[in-house]
Amino acid sequence: MAHSGISVLLEGTNFTRLLGGLFVTIKIAAVALITGLILGVILGVLRTFKNRLLRLILRLYLEFFRIVPTVVLLFLFYYILPRQLNFNLPADQLATLVFALWVAAEMSDIVRGALISVPKHQRESGLAIGLNRYQLYRYVLIPQAMTLEIPATINLATRVIKTTSLLMLISVMDVINVGQQIIEANNHTHPTGVFWVYGLIFLFYFLIDYPLSWWAKRLEKRRLERANG
């Protein structure tokens, strides 16, 4: 007898397995975000310096990561690192590396945009009271830029979380890959299981991303209200 589809989620260890997959997904997103954000802030600060060569290189880095779709980035690293550079990483670490570099590129642009939109008199006043460059960034520019860049950074985080859905393409055991295994294993007994498993994964992603994007929207709205008086 065919069971009703939703029971596929409750059978055996299926639900805990899905949660395990979700944990892998979240871990990769979190590690990539943290390392990417730190690297991105450094690159963003460097991009406001006057050195032209440095700025050009960092700009090219950004544009490369912007133009190449993330799917393609994953495959570039997946094929080229081991074959050309003899650099073997497990798929989950490889994905973390790709996402971190991608986050760093996007973050560098957010940070740069925020730094140059700090009013000019702030920088000049800082210099006038004799701050050196490190002090100027540490005490004047970065704290003010931070408040400007928080909504964009949260939005970047939601994008990274959504993009982790691509992990299954390079056979990381993420929540979608686990879901597919459950669907295949239960296809005979639960023909409608596919609907419930993908439905649950859909819900997982929504439950993680919705609060974040709601928060970003609220911060942005407040900032606009303050700016508009």
Next chain:
Amino acid sequence: MSSWEIIQQSLPMFEKGFVLTLWLSLIGIIGSIIVGLICSLLQYFKVPVFHQIATIYVEISRNTPLLIQLFFLYYAFPVLGIKFSAQVCGIIGLIFLGGSYMAEGFTGGFNGVAKGQVESGKAIGLSRWQLARYVVFPQGFSLSVPAMAANVIFLIKETSIFTVIAIPELTNTALDLIGMYYRSNEYLFVLVVAYAIILIPLSIILTLIEKRVRYGSFGN
């Protein structure tokens, strides 16, 4: 075979993928703009019931990955007796995703119109429709152009995800060729170049358009 010969032999297949990527993107983008415009208007005029539906759609669509949306359309819907071909699924998925991004872009533009403009409009006695028609929309649309431009690029890049339901667009073509001939360097090179050919000129054109329409924003 030399790398160059490998690349040359693969070009006809990449050309097909290139054309398909462009077509799917074009239909997806036009569809997204239409859906986005409708949703943002429903939200702007606060049309009862429909504006709540639009808001729920926007939040669901923008907070879930395209890949899962496609899997749902392609694998889960047939269980309910609703079946589409892979390409139709791809287009529906892209419009479902893009519609919310475009809606957010338009809404952002409408909200970005300086408060003084709206208040002045009300002060000279414009009706709600006149205010929208002569004050908010002209400025709001030009303010939303940068977001639109970013969405266009984003949606073209998202078509690479179509590979998971085996639509033979650019990425799928490259992955197929790699699977058959194991020449990953050559095919990945062509793939990156193909995306660059689409996206670099497009982003330059979009930047020019952004500059061109900036005159539309007063009072900011």
